[in-house]
Amino acid sequence: GENVEQHPSTLSVQEGDSAVIKCTYSDSASNYFPWYKQELGKRPQLIIDIRSNVGEKKDQRIAVTLNKTAKHFSLHITETQPEDSAVYFCAAGSQGNLIFGKGTKLSVKP
Amino acid sequence: SQTIHQWPATLVQPVGSPLSLECTVEGTSNPNLYWYRQAAGRGLQLLFYSVGIGQISSEVPQNLSASRPQDRQFILSSKKLLLSDSGFYLCAWTPGSGNEKLFFGSGTQLSVL
Numbered sequence: 196g197e198n199v200e201q202h203p204s205t206l207s208v209q210e211g212d213s214a215v216i217k218c219t220y221s222d223s224a225s226n227y228f229p230w231y232k233q234e235l236g237k238r239p240q241l242i243i244d245i246r247s248n249v250g251e252k253k254d255q256r257i258a259v260t261l262n263k264t265a266k267h268f269s270l271h272i273t274e275t276q277p278e279d280s281a282v283y284f285c286a287a288g289s290q291g292n293l294i295f296g297k298g299t300k301l302s303v304k305p
Numbered sequence: 306s307q308t309i310h311q312w313p314a315t316l317v318q319p320v321g322s323p324l325s326l327e328c329t330v331e332g333t334s335n336p337n338l339y340w341y342r343q344a345a346g347r348g349l350q351l352l353f354y355s356v357g358i359g360q361i362s363s364e365v366p367q368n369l370s371a372s373r374p375q376d377r378q379f380i381l382s383s384k385k386l387l388l389s390d391s392g393f394y395l396c397a398w399t400p401g402s403g404n405e406k407l408f409f410g411s412g413t414q415l416s417v418l
Contacts, residue, residue, distance in 0.1 A: 227405045238395060238409040239349070284349060286407075291337045291356075291399045293407060297348040 197222040199287050201296025209304050214275050216299045218285035219267040225287040228261060228268045233282045233298075242283075243270070275303045307332035311396045311410030318417055324369075324383040326413050328396030331377065338379040339397040339407070340371055349395070355379060356401065391417045 198221040208214050220228075229244035245252045245259045245268065252259050256275075261268040268287075272279055280303045286293040311328045318324060330336050340352040351364045353371035361371050368387060372380045379396060396410040 229405075229407065236414075238411050241406060241408065244406065286349075288405075291401065291405050291407075292351070292354065293405075294351070295349040 197225055197287055197294040199285060199294050199296045201285050201299060203299060204297065205300045205302070207302045207304065208275050210275060210277060212275055214272045214279070214301055214303075216270045216283055216285070216301070217267060218269070218287070218296050219265075220287035220294075221266065222287070223263075223266065224289055226289045227287070227293070228259070229286050229293070230257075230259060230270050231284045231286070231295075233284065235281075239284060272301075275301075277303050277305050279303050307398075307400075307408070309396060309398055309408060309410045311413060313413060314411065315414045316416070318386050318415065320388055320417055321385045324381070324386050324390070324415070326381040326394055326396075326415075328379045328381075328410055329377055330398045333377070333398075333400060335376060335401060336398040337401045338373060339399075340379065340381045341395040341397060341409075343393040343395060343412075345392070353381070386417045388417050391415055 201218045226247035230242050231239035232242045233239040243254050243257050243259050245261050256273050258271045282298045282300050284298045285296045308331045337356050339354045341349045343349050355361050355373045369383050394413045397407050399407050
């Protein structure tokens with residue numbers, strides 16, 4: 196089955212800096228790679244996703260890149276703001292079955 | 306628009322007591338439905354998923370069970386709770402038919418004492 200590794204587990208950046216979170220997956224059949232943001236005590240919210248036929252996708256300050264050959268994908272947040280502080284989860288899968296990484300706690304210091 | 310409702314928001318139960326968590330989705334038909342568990346400070350573990358009424362797949366052996374009595378209703382149950390069942394339980398859905406975007410309910414914080 197699919198296995199997803201996510202790094203780092205914690206990340207602290209200064210406001211305005213960029214943040215990068217990386218994930219690797221094991222199952223070459225996975226074709227869908229979403230990213231979720233979870234604030235304390237709340238539900239995970241989908242922030243961006245990418246499919247295997249696309250190498251990069253951008254939405255304002257966030258972007259995701261996918262390297263199918265190496266089986267890794269990354270989340271990039273530019274010009275970080277304190278409200279970006281949260282736990283971020285990557286996931287990989289296909290046909291609606293997603294396996295999640297263990298999460299990255301991002302802290303943005305004002 | 307589609308919405309997902311999950312209740313209760315918090316629950317404190319003694320060890321050995323039964324459990325029933327309910328989730329409903331509105332504004333769509335024949336969704337794929339999921340139950341995830343999140344232990345404190347941990348990732349999201351898929352427990353059950355369903356692609357249709359009465360169709361349940363289990364990802365992790367445990368003392369929990371799931372049922373889908375109606376198209377947009379998904380229930381998580383246990384006959385006897387264990388301490389290790391404590392956690393944040395999240396119901397989720399996807400539209401299915403090739404649309405894999407997964408949307409979560411608001412979650413139930415379960416504490417087994």
